Amino acid sequence: MSYETVIGLEVHVELSTASKIFCSCETTFGGEPNTHCCPVCTGLPGALPVLNEQVVDYAIRTCLATHCAITPLTRFDRKNYFYPDLPKAYQISQLHKPIGRNGHLEIETAEGLKKIGIHEIHMEEDAGKLIHDPWEDCTLVDYNRCGVPLLEIVSEPDLRSAEEALIYLEKLRSILQFLGVSDCRMEQGSLRADVNVSVRPVGSQTFGTRTEMKNMNSFKAIGRAIVAEAKRQIDLIEDGKTIKQETRRWDENKDSSFAMRSKEDAMDYRYFPDPDLVAINITPDWIERVRSGLAELPESRRARYIADWQLSEYEAGVLTTHPAIANLFEETATLSGRPKDAASWMLGEFMQAAKEQECEPQDLHMPAQSLATLIARVAEGVVNRNTAKKIFTQILENKVDPDAYIEQNGLRMVSNPDALKDKIAEIIAANPQSIVDYKAGKTKAMGFLVGQVMRAMQGKADPQLLNELLKDALDRA
């Protein structure tokens, strides 16, 4: 029998507001343990929460970008559970009146466009972090993260493969980043997903029993976990066994998951409306104010790059993977007036530099003005492309000003035919074998001699002129 995998994702994203959701403590990642805390976020008796308006703004942005209907009178509920990462013994979350419902995202799959439903989006507070210390055999707790605002974005079970799940996650991450609501740094836990997986025979309309893998913070692990979990479930069914509804933990090192606990239902959490927080009246005016300030999303930017600047689909796609990359590209293209060149530098040297420095391209420090100047100097024939590459590295590593660097290091391209002819004569005289090879039709010899002259001129020769003059000299030799 062949089976179909059914996947639903609950994505938790930490919002990049300056302060926490119900107090004024800072949200910066890291810091000495328990230094970003106060009586509110550590749940001391009598402390009262005050809602951070920015959180609602960010939630509205996200609802608009994912086509969710916004609940006009949204409200917070208490989700009760006893665990030391949340000292209040309840999490302020939303169950009955989440801020957004019935949205969708369109993803591009191998079979074409596919609509993935978004069941709901709700606002909640993050919990603290438990650090298990195996040496001291104890558990430490850090409440810096406690009360950091979260959005939980719950998809419908519309995804059918690990590939689709990853395309959906990448698309969602890119939207959240372009909206400016989260940095989505998975390694810092600002984007994590609970992955629900079930299987059913192809053609069946009812869902199988699902399991959930919680708090996954790497796309690679999510992809592998889905494949492994679907296989585990199919094997159980084929063996005539039943699948238990449970929470499982994915072990990346063992490439397998193991059962943690049976899955709780909403009832287990004894939800009830939080009496300390009034309902929020989201007026049409408020929504319009947020809508009018909404950042341009990657899809629209891609279309613009292709239509206005004649970039290819591929180039436009790479340049819109992160807002910092798209912004740098757009600024450089505008400042230099050479969008094609700007794209070529970004896709070439810029991405290569990120690979070499083993960092994300958006974390590189490259001022648009410097890159635009460099592009202009190549176009004007002040420096050749190879020299420009070296200057590019200097801008990245030592923050040099390209014009000053060219002057200080005498990097102007040599386009003076006499200066080039002298060097060519010297090199030809020193390499008689290459002349013989060239005459015998070995084109490699030409390349070798070009390299020799270039080196003798510290890479500053005008490459086109050098080629012409060298060919001329060889034909006459």
Ligand SMILES: [Zn+2]
């Ligand atoms: Zn606080």
